[in-house]
Amino acid sequence: xxxxxxxxxxxxxxxxxxxxxxxxxxxxxxxxxxxxxxxxxxxxxxxxxxxxxxxxxxxxxxxxxxxxxxxxxxxxxxxxxxxxxxxxxxxxxxxxxxxxxxxxxxxxxxxxxxxxxxxxxxxxxxxxxxxxxxxxxxxxxxxxxxxxxxxxxxxxxxxxxxxxxxxxxxxxxxxxxxxxxxxxxxxxxxxxxxxxxxxxxxxxxxxxxxxxxxxxxxxxxxxxxxxxxxxxxxxxxxxxxxxxxxxxxxxxxxxxxxxxxxxxxxxxxxxxxxxxxxxxxxxxxxx
Ligand SMILES: Cc1cc2nc3c(=O)[nH]c(=O)nc-3n(C[C@H](O)[C@H](O)[C@H](O)COP(=O)(O)OP(=O)(O)OC[C@H]3O[C@@H](n4cnc5c(N)ncnc54)[C@H](O)[C@@H]3O)c2cc1C
Numbered sequence: 001x002x003x004x005x006x007x008x009x010x011x012x013x014x015x016x017x018x019x020x021x022x023x024x025x026x027x028x029x030x031x032x033x034x035x036x037x038x039x040x041x042x043x044x045x046x047x048x049x050x051x052x053x054x055x056x057x058x059x060x061x062x063x064x065x066x067x068x069x070x071x072x073x074x075x076x077x078x079x080x081x082x083x084x085x086x087x088x089x090x091x092x093x094x095x096x097x098x099x100x101x102x103x104x105x106x107x108x109x110x111x112x113x114x115x116x117x118x119x120x121x122x123x124x125x126x127x128x129x130x131x132x133x134x135x136x137x138x139x140x141x142x143x144x145x146x147x148x149x150x151x152x153x154x155x156x157x158x159x160x161x162x163x164x165x166x167x168x169x170x171x172x173x174x175x176x177x178x179x180x181x182x183x184x185x186x187x188x189x190x191x192x193x194x195x196x197x198x199x200x201x202x203x204x205x206x207x208x209x210x211x212x213x214x215x216x217x218x219x220x221x222x223x224x225x226x227x228x229x230x231x232x233x234x235x236x237x238x239x240x241x242x243x244x245x246x247x248x249x250x251x252x253x254x255x256x257x258x259x260x261x262x263x264x265x266x267x268x269x270x271x272x273x274x275x276x277x278x279x280x281x282x283x284x285x286x287x
Contacts, residue, residue: 003041010053020052022142022165032115035107069175079108094181098125104191114168120160123193127154128217132199133173141166154222180286182278186270194218195262196270200278204286209233219256226253238283247272
């Protein structure tokens with residue numbers, strides 16, 4: 001299929017991009033990597049009158065680590081570039097591992113980290129990782145810049161806290177709260193969206209778990225963090241008894257939907273299987 005007609009603009013400054021987005025006369029859409037927007041245009045699920053390509057805005061293409069050790073990823077940074085970056089691989093291996101499970105290389109070469117977060121497919125890997133890593137979102141619009149914590153950013157299926165005249169200009173990942181990590185997902189075929197996935201972070205305190213983060217994707221309309229399961233682990237060694245206590249807590253906390261891709265039962269059982277594997281993996285690679 002072909003998209004409906006639209007005007008195209010490729011600004012080279014953030015100011016110009018924001019000016020174009022503030023056009024209240026027309027339906028305007030941001031184009032980042034185009035890996036979700038272009039299919040939506042082709043299927044005519046979106047029919048904007050103006051498409052604003054942000055990939056030529058140099059200041060949005062930057063990735064850096066600040067003095068506090070936080071990682072900043074600009075809106076035009078491609079998923080593949082982030083996953084290949086030595087600073088990301090060393091300091092945020094959970095993020096790199098999750099990106100590598102997004103679609104196929106062609107998708108990751110074009111798709112952006114921020115585009116995936118704004119698009120917010122509930123089966124996508126990165127929203128769950130953003131919640132696990134306590135990411136902060138920098139959103140810029142006509143009223144200035146605001147910062148949104150990850151737990152407030154994802155509103156519901158395909159909806160995030162970014163207005164049509166705003167841009168997610170960057171996502172900031174603080175230094176990782178865990179040292180052991182794992183991202184696992186169940187897919188029908190390699191490269192598919194996750195039927196269910198889990199991001200796990202574990203920090204050791206002596207022989208016991210000092211802190212744990214467990215966040216699922218694919219089991220709700222937003223990423224689902226399970227504090228009950230995290231608390232079931234804290235203060236004890238991560239042995240099979242502790243793992244089963246966490247699994248039991250997840251059984252009570254997760255109520256996934258069924259749809260054409262997978263039944264609710266498949267997702268529920270998948271979440272438990274993944275959690276067992278991910279906890280063991282995270283504990284093994286805990287420093
Ligand atoms: C075959 C295929 C397989 C895929 N598999 C997966 C997968 O397994 N897991 C997964 O997570 N994703 C998958 N994707 C989607 C891919 O990750 C997309 O790249 C991502 O969802 C959107 O990022 P993008 O940069 O391409 O954004 P675009 O497609 O350009 O934009 C997506 C939406 O976000 C808005 N937007 C983008 N950036 C901004 C911004 N900075 N500020 C405000 N609004 C913005 C756009 O207006 C649009 O509404 C797949 C895509 C394809 C085609």
